[in-house]
Amino acid sequence: MQKPLEGIRVLNVTQALFGPYCAMILADLGAEVIKIEKPGTGDMNREWGPFFPNVQGPDKSGYYVSLHRGQKSITLNLKTEKGKQILKELVKISDVLIENFKPGTLDGWGIGYEELRKINPRLIYACGSGFGHYGPYKDWPSYDIIGQAMGGFMDLNGWPDKPPCRAGSSIGDIVAGMFLCIGILVALRYRDMTGKGQKVDVAQMDSMIAILENAVVRYSIEGKPPTRIGSKHPTITPFDVFKAKDGYVVIAAGNDAIWRRLCTAMGKPELADDPRFRTNPLRCEHEPELKPIIEEWTKDRTRWEIVNLLLKHDVPSAPVYNVAEAVEDPHTKAREMVVEIYQPQYGKVRIAGCPIKFSETPIKIDKPAPLLGQHTEEILTQLLGYTKEQIEELKKENVI
Structure with missing residues (x-):
């Protein structure tokens, strides 16, 4: 079955996480x-872990595999x-080239945008x-933590009496990679209409500012910067993490009607009309x-006792999962959000799936990540028409 982006060729001249995450999405989409x-x-x-046991050399990284499933690898010394x-x-x-070098690096090598657009105006x-x-x-x-720091995110993340906190995943790279992917898709659509390629420029700092949600408008209206408040929401209450008998749950009463249902579920309907809690601004x-009133109710119940009861009353709630619980959950499996591939030199390995579900062009992730340079000869011969003798000469000259 055809995938949405079949027929689009992408040159992935990226490294680390920002660029590779963008390229991963494009590869998943075909x-x-x-x-x-x-x-x-x-x-x-x-060289970033986790590493596969008993695998040596440049193909040992599970980190690399999770980002490069379904791609081809060619080694190429771009300084020659x-x-x-x-x-x-x-x-x-090709249709797309992605790079995440420091700005000006590829220009200095003679392979920046202005040079490459002369070769392919549709690029x-x-x-x-x-x-x-x-x-x-x-x-x-820059790396992820730089974007998180200067985009204002870290100062919002964590607890008031603790230092600013980096997010548990590298969202400074991941979110920027998503925005870069969106930019590429929009540029391809523009090319469909006009025949013209263009440059797409996405920054980590910009991307983090873009996801500050209401923090920017709050600063604009209130005149002071929002800062760390822990896991609760700055303008909705209760919308927080609560201690359970066997861990933690989240409860999200996003409006007054849900708040009333929460009070009923807790067996405390009188709280709904308490003068302190009658409206969301008052609850904030x-x-x-x-919070202590709610936690007094949650602390002696298990996570699922709380969640099942609240869901019966149509109150949004969920257990706080660790990674193993999230991966092994039956809903995760039903949505194919953890998939198994067969990786050469190691064997079966589970990686995150694609969260975009299409009715007409479903996504199936079943191809491994490439070994270093695995497709060099294939690409040179089949796409560019190089002979075996030419390829041997390139190897001797350390070009490939």
């Missing part, structure tokens, strides 16, 4: 993604003239970086008094 890696070592994330020439030949027959050149390709900080190096004002 694009042919060719990962271009440094000969000998490959992407830096090939022949390496650059091969990239340009690939650009001629979508997608670049991800910490601070974008213009602005006073464009030359600063008196949250320090309300």
Whole structure:
């Protein structure tokens, strides 16, 4: 069955997480993604754990596998003239190039946007970086934690009496990778209408500011920056984590009607009309008094006792899962959100699935990540017409 992006060829000249996450989504959706890696070592994330037991060398990383399923790998030394020439030949027959080098790096190598657009005016050149390709900080190096820090996210994350906290996953990279993917898809649509390619520029700092939810407008209206308040919501109460007998649950009373149903479920209907808690603004004002009342009810019940009872009253609630519980949950399996692939040199491994479910073009993730340089000869011969003798010469010159 055809996938949504079949027929789209993507050159994945990225490393670490930001760019690879974007390319992973495109590959899941059916694009042919060719990962271009440094000969000998490959992407830096090939050295990031967890590592497969009894596997040595550049193909040992489970981290790499989870990001590069279903892609092809070609090794190419882009600092050599022949390496650059091969990239340009690939650009001629490709739709998208993704890179997340420091801005100006590929320009300095003679393979930046202005040069490549001359070769293929229909090319979508997608670049991800910490601070974008213009602005006073464009030359600063960056990783996920830098974007989280300067985008205002870390100062919102954590507890008032503790230091700013990085999120448990690398959302500075992941969210930026999603935005870069959206930009690519929009640019492809524009190309469908006009025949023109373009440059797509996405920054980690920009992306983190974009997901601050209501924090920006709160600062605009109130004149002071919001800061850390723990796990509760800044403008909705109760909307928080509560201690249970065997762990934690979340309860989300997003409006006054749900609040009344929560009071009934707890066997405390009188709370609904308590002058302190009658409306959401009042509950927010008196949250320090309300949370102990709710937690007094939750603390002697198990997570599922609480959740099942609240769901019967149509009150949004859920147990706080650890990773193992989330992975093994029957709903996760029903939605195919953890899938099994067969990875060469190791065997069966489970990775996260694709969260986008299509009625006409369902996504199936069943192909492994490539070994370093696994498809170099295939791509050079089948796509570019190189002979075996030419390929041997490129190997001797350390181009591939």
